Amino acid sequence: MARNMFTRTFDRRVRLLFKTLGFAALFGGVFGTYALWGANQETGYEPEQPIMFSHKVMAGTHEIECLYCHGNAEIGAHAGIPTVSECMKCHDEVKGRTAQSKERIAVLLEHWEEKKEIRWVKVHDLADFVYFNHSRHVAAGLDCTECHGDVKTMDRVKRVHSLKMGWCLDCHKQDPPEDAPPHQDTRAPIHCSACHR
Ligand code: HEC
Ligand code: HEC
Ligand code: HEC
Ligand code: HEC
Ligand code: HEC
Secondary structure (H helix, E strand, O other): OHHHOOOHHHHHHHHHHHHHHHHHHHHHHHHHHHHHHHHHHHHHOOOOOOOOOOHHHHHHHOOOOHHHHOHHHHOOOOOOOOOHHHHHHHHOOOOOOOHHHHHHHHHHHHHHHOOOOOOOOOOOOOOOOOOOOHHHHHHOOOOHHHHHOOHHHOOOOOOOOOOOHHHHHHHHOOOOOOOOOHHHOOOOOOOHHHHOO
């Protein structure tokens, strides 16, 4: 009968095969979800900071220029974060009007009195094998919002783009605007060694 058509070894092998496939599907599913989850987290990444520093209040309501605090973006690779003593240029005087701002500024003053640096949590962090330079992008006329979103509406800075290679290349492959000055009438580099030196 059909039952006896296969030898016992064959039977065992078939069962082993199905078990292997089952495990593969399970692990595939778990790893797949993990990989996709990772990607989602990277774009929405919005870590809590040691001081509740609100760009919405500082850059939005009080209209302090991005470059006032991140001036290095114009001249160097890194935009830079102001030091405590740079904050104190204003906060020597400004202690806050509302209960909320008083409370938040008090944490800054504590750091100042104890001579402690503020350990800000990085929102954007490219792998070390990638070369990126702010000044070249700012000089090319790109606004901060193109890469960081509308930061002046954010209470807590959030990563709005993945910063993956595909994202950089999507922009680099675009044709320059019609009215681009002569030295920018080529596309941005897409050869590997531009970003991997
Ligand atoms: C008063 C100073 C100040 C001003 C003005 C300011 N920032 Fe910031 N910025 C900071 C500080 C402090 C941090 C670190 C804390 C944080 O991430 O919220 C920061 C963080 C950031 C980050 C995240 C850095 C990271 O970890 O990857 C971005 C992006 C940024 N600022 C963009 C902007 C833009 C765009 C503007 C203008 C709309 C602006 N900032 C205005 C002080 C300032
Ligand atoms: C150019 C002046 C200036 C600089 C520089 C500056 N601040 Fe402020 N900051 C202000 C003003 C103005 C307010 C509003 C105060 C109020 O609401 O009464 C404020 C408010 C705040 C608040 C409370 C905001 C809220 O959510 O209510 C915090 C926290 C704060 N600053 C932290 C910082 C830190 C940290 C730095 C340095 C990285 C910094 N500030 C640099 C001018 C400045
Ligand atoms: C072409 C895209 C692009 C533009 C335009 C851009 N940034 Fe960035 N920014 C990045 C990337 C990518 C990183 C992560 C760099 C790293 O991890 O080495 C970053 C990191 C930062 C950081 C945190 C770390 C650092 O570099 O010091 C700050 C603050 C920041 N940007 C502010 C700004 C401000 C302010 C502007 C506008 C003047 C601006 N950025 C314009 C892409 C951009
Ligand atoms: C929104 C558009 C845009 C995005 C996004 C962007 N770039 Fe660029 N990039 C440019 C333009 C425009 C230039 C040309 C600037 C010039 O000609 O001086 C450029 C030039 C460069 C250069 C050559 C100049 C230099 O600094 O050596 C490098 C390297 C570079 N980009 C790296 C990156 C990396 C890495 C990323 C992603 C993390 C990125 N860029 C994302 C627009 C962009
Ligand atoms: C415009 C900038 C840019 C150019 C040009 C570029 N890369 Fe990348 N590359 C990146 C960034 C950004 C990452 C992501 C780093 C991260 O995930 O933190 C990356 C990551 C990688 C990785 C790691 C795997 C991954 O996908 O995360 C490899 C491998 C790589 N690049 C190879 C290349 C090769 C080969 C070329 C040329 C065909 C190239 N890259 C051109 C910016 C660039």
